[in-house]
Amino acid sequence: VTHVHNTSGECKTADNLLTLIELEKKFIEEDLSCILIGWVSDAGGELRAACIRLQSRYPWLLVTDCFVHQACILGDYIKKNPCLFRMAEASELISWFNNHSFALHVLFSEQRSMPEFGNVILTLIRAVITHWLTHVTSFNQLLRVSMAMKSAVLKHKDNIIKAAGTAVSAVSKAKEMVKIIENPAFWTDLEMISSHLEPLSIAINVCQGSHTRVDMVGLMFGQLYKHY
Structure with a gap:
């Protein structure tokens, strides 16, 4: 009006x-x-x-x-988090799989063979760098397919590396990605990061809505205080 x-x-x-x-x-x-x-x-x-x-x-x-602009708090968290390199590794791992059709095919095949996926194939989501909610979605999706990804590397490591190409840089990068997947600390840290980012992302998503009310913002602050 x-x-x-x-x-x-x-x-x-x-x-x-x-x-x-x-x-x-x-x-x-x-x-x-x-x-x-x-x-x-x-x-x-x-x-x-x-x-x-x-x-x-x-x-x-x-x-x-305006609370929408406080979305920068997620950026501050990412900059200060000692596990920042894990987020970089996760983003690089997602991009690498999406750019290598054979590795992606093996990942999908492993999901089909695992009953917990129920014949549903989950793809990997690449985050939009300025859209913080997509980072949480991206990391959560990677965690959902973690067992299939570990199984794919366990069974087809040599073929995944071989299919990456013959260039020294391509082989080196493939081995680097395999090493990340085989590292238990990577998955533990990623779970911790996801648990930290998700409440903040939900709060931002709720508070930037066109129908957001003052009481909703107050409730979200209370939820954040309770969580952290």
Whole structure:
């Protein structure tokens, strides 16, 4: 019900942005006969400065940052996590399998032969680097096929390496991927990473919805506190 302003041809200073906010506040209160109780906005740059001035001018308003932008917390976690190299290994392993048809074929064949998959073939998902929820989905999927992947290497290691190519670099990379799969610590660390990332990803996904309510954000904070 409020307006969308085209500011592409204007300087996006705190003063100019505050003027637009004031116009919307007036419209909400006078034209819509509503009581404005809060303002949510981006947390960076001039808009942040405009919101600080808005809070100073109207101390009774609830002025807060948009929680969607707090998705950066996952990026902070990934940078600080001592198991960062495991995430890099997992991403590289997924990409390598998806780029080598024989290895992927062996993985699918192993899944077909294992009753726990119930004739359902799970593919490997490559994460979108800026979409944090896809990292969790990607790692969880890799964990789901871990037994089939270990079995594939146990039975067909030599053929998987041979099918990678004759170039020294290709053979070296194939051996590196096999070594990752055979390393129990890799899978243990990946399970830990997934358990840490999943609650944060769910919280971000819930809080960035078009129908997200304030109470939902509060509940998600409570869930995160309880989990960690």
